[in-house]
Structure formats: structure tokens, C-alpha cells
Amino acid sequence: MWLVEMSQGDRMQASPGRQLQTMSTLPNIGLPSGAESRPMPEAAAKLSADNLNFFYGNFQALHAISMKVYDKRVTAFIGPSGCGKSTFLRTLNRMNETVRHSRVEGDILLDGENIFRLDVNDVRRRVGMVFQRSNPFPKSIYENVAYGLRINTSLGRSALRDAVEHSLRRAALWEEVKDKLHQSAYGLSGGQQQRLCIARALAVNPEVLLLDEPCSALDPIATAKIEDLIFQLKDSCTIVIVTHNMQQAARVADFTGFFLLGKLIEFDNTTVIFKTPARKETEDYVTGRFG
């Protein structure tokens, strides 16, 4: 992972003009001043990161990230490969702690409580995650969705069955799989597998759902289905999505954060980010001049 980040750094270094520009427009390194300058009071903060640094060994992947994820809204992170957006996402449910020799500094508050002081398994249950490549377990469709409930609760058979159906319906997959619940999840198509993973994550009723480039391996039709799903889910769930696809961010997100070289350059309403970004780097990226 950090090798990728390194090579990204090298690439940036190789372009002196951009480097200079970054220096001149960023006197206060790491502080997302763009985000601070505009008030965004529409919703309560579900998650808030405060001065978050993250290290893979000696390599610093995240620099002083401070931002808020608003409740029942969709927040997107965009930025070039290796900019730290996935790393930041994986810090929000403490998934990064599984990486050897990694270290985190700073706080992340979930409903005002510091997640680094909560039980890590509770944090991950409350902040669900769907990965870039769908990763259904080698079990039946039913058992995949039931898994989180089995390990976290002691629901009876019928309650479990209802919960599985409810989750599959929420993930818009029920109609497609209701007749083959007990077949292997590997028989599903790529898009269906990804929606199954979403259903699996929804089954434990997470307050926040983190989506790490959920559509990067999917065709446009499957992508459209996932995006529809995001619209439906945001009434009941706070969603954070990392995406390489700027159109996708523009379509689904209420707020967008632009990451570059481990720093949150700008965070604002999605319209602002794509129409009138405050920072030159953001504008260059969203207009396709670089990245």
C-alpha cells in the first residue's frame, strides 16, 4: 500500500510546476481551510476526524485530516490513486489497525465518542464497510447475510430469516435471489455479489456505511443499481464513499472531499467542489487537468 503512495509522491515530485503551486497556495499545510471557511450546518456530524495522522511504518499516509461526516448524508472522497482517501476511510472503522506497523494519531469521534476508546468490534459493527472487490464468504447467500447477525446477536430462526430478507430487500437483491437463498454466493454475478456484500453489511444495522470504491469492478448497469441503492439508503444510514469516478461523486454525494498526497485539500458541498472549488488543486482535478 505505502509503496503505491511513495511512487505517487515521486510522480508529483517530478513535476516542479505543480509542486510550486501547491506550496504557494497551501501555507497552512494539512489544514482543510476550504472546509473551515464555509459553514455547512444542515445536518449533525455523525463522524468527525480531528487532526488525524496515519503512518504505515515511517511513511505518513495521512496528514492532519480534520473533517466532519454528516448524519444521513452521502459523503464522497475523491482524489488520485494513493492520495490517502481509502486509508482515511479504513481509519473510520479502525480497519487499518490490521496493517502491521501502522500507527494513528489524533481523534475520530462517532456521535461524540472517540472510536479509539471504544471496543474495536463495536466500532466496526456500528460503522459497516463494503470493499472494492466484492468478498462474499464461501457460504450460501443466506448465510452470508446472516453472518453478522449470528456473531453479534442471538436471534431465533424466524427472526433471523426476517432480518435476512429485510437486508436483502434493502440492498435491492431480494427479488433476484429469493429462490436460491441456500445456493453458494459465488454463483452470483459481480454486481449481485457486491450488493450481497452491502446486504451483509446492512444486516447488522450499521449507523454508518463505508463504501471503498464499490463500483470499480462493475459494469455501468451494475454501477447504476448500486448508485440507486445509495440514494435509498441515505434516509436510514450515513454513507461515506470513496470513488475514482468523479461523475459518480457528483451524482450520489451531498458532500465531497478532495484528497491529494495524504491531505484533505478541500471539503464542501458537492456542487461547490465541482462548480466553484476554492482551491486550484481541486479545480485542476475535477476539470481533468490532472489525475
Place this chain on the structure above:
Amino acid sequence: MTWNKARRKIVNAVMLSLTGVCTLVAAGTLVFILGYLFVNGAKSLNWDFFTKLPVPVGESGGGMANAIVGSAKVLLLATVIGVPIGFMGGVYLAEFGGTIFSAVVRYVTDLLNGVPSIVMGIFAYTIIVAQQKHFSTMAGGVALGVMMIPIAIRSSEEFLRAVPLSLREGAMALGASKSKAIWTVVVPAAKAGLITGIMLNLARVAGETAPLIFTSFGNSFWSPGWDKATAALPVMIYTYAIGPYDSWHQQAWAAGFVLLTLVLAVNIIARMILAKRGHVAR
């Protein structure tokens, strides 16, 4: 130019035929052994072999029922000892490895795997037979069980490692602790491989003779319980094959045939499970 080309063609032909001949020799030897054993073994094999006890020298007939049961008991005990230890060790190395300690464990395991089987026999002899002052099924089981440990560790480790990281992450992202993720997702995903590993391991120690000679020793009669010396197929083959009587030689052939068939069957079934399921589920 043309000389070069001709030379290349000749070298190619020579090397090709050399590799072909070597392959033939290797495969031919195997086929010869199997065929020879089959012909000789099948000739002296009959129903009595599986149901009757060995008869005293001079009488004809008899079988090796006690040795078959003895082998099964010794192998059962070996599995009970070797597999849980090996499996747990494999889980540790695969899931919590990466430390200096685990590197040491891995190295020691490989050393243990290279220890001659007769040394394992002496080990079991020293800690059990010498203490109890008599041979026993238990001592034989311990000797083979200890032999199974290193292979069980390494094969479990390998099959667990083959389970993709994404499955572990998927489970942990749902609030599963690491150990829960291992037991509920990783181990089930590696199940086919783990079972195959155990079967191949069993097939390998089933033919071990040296460790049994001075642990379970041998017995011409039934050996109830775990505390008496017992007959076992490989030792029986050894004893009967070096004996002076022709009827013994016939019995040894039959025993060899039975043992080989069992080992072969286990091997084939294990490999079929692997081929069908793939190395892991994904």
C-alpha cells in the same frame, strides 16, 4: 549456419529422448512395483486375510485381522494426537505468525519433519515403553502422532494462508473479532484443504514401520484396549517378509497389497477433493 542448425536439431533430439527415457524409467519403476505387488498380493489374498488371526508356523491359512485392526487403532490414536496439535500450530503460524518466535517454530517444525522415523520410535520408546516396561498400542500411536505433527502444522498453515485476506477483512468489518473471523470464516473456507492435508498425512504415516517396531512391537493375537503390544500391517510385512517360510512370504505380499491399496485410495480421494473444490473456495 546449416551446421549450427543441424547441431541444434541433434542436441534437441538427444535431450528429448533422454528426458523421455528418464520419465519412462521413473514411471516404469512405479508401474512395475504396483504390478508386481498386485500380482503377488492378489494371488495370496483371500477373505481369511481380513477375518482370521495369524496361524502358527506349519499350519496353512490364517490372516492378519489383528494387524488391520491394530493399524487402524494406532492410526486413530496418531490422528487424535497429531492433528489437533498440528492444526492449532498451523492456525497460529498462519494467522498470528510474522514474529521471530513463529519463524523459529517454523524452522523447528521443518527440522522435526526431517527427523528419521526410527528416531521418533526411540523417542516414544523412551517416554512410554521404557517407563511402563511393556510395549503398547498407545506407544505406537504416540510415535506416529508425533510424526504427523510437523506435516499437519505446515499443511494447515499453507491452506489457511491461501484463504484471501479479503474474507478476513469482510468478517472483521462486521464486528467479528480476529479469532471469531478465523473460526467462522477462514477455517470453513479452508476446510477441504485441511481435510485433504490430514488424509495425505495419514497415508504417509500408515506405512511407517521403524517407529512401530519398538513401540507397538507386534502380537499374534488380538490386542484389546490400548495397553498391550499390537500387530500392525507394516511391522507384519517386515516380520513375515524376512521370515524363512514361503507361506509367510505370501502373507507379506497380501499385507503389502492391502496397505498400498488403502494408501493409494486415501491419496486419490484426497486429491479428488482438492481438485473438485480448488485449493480454497476462491
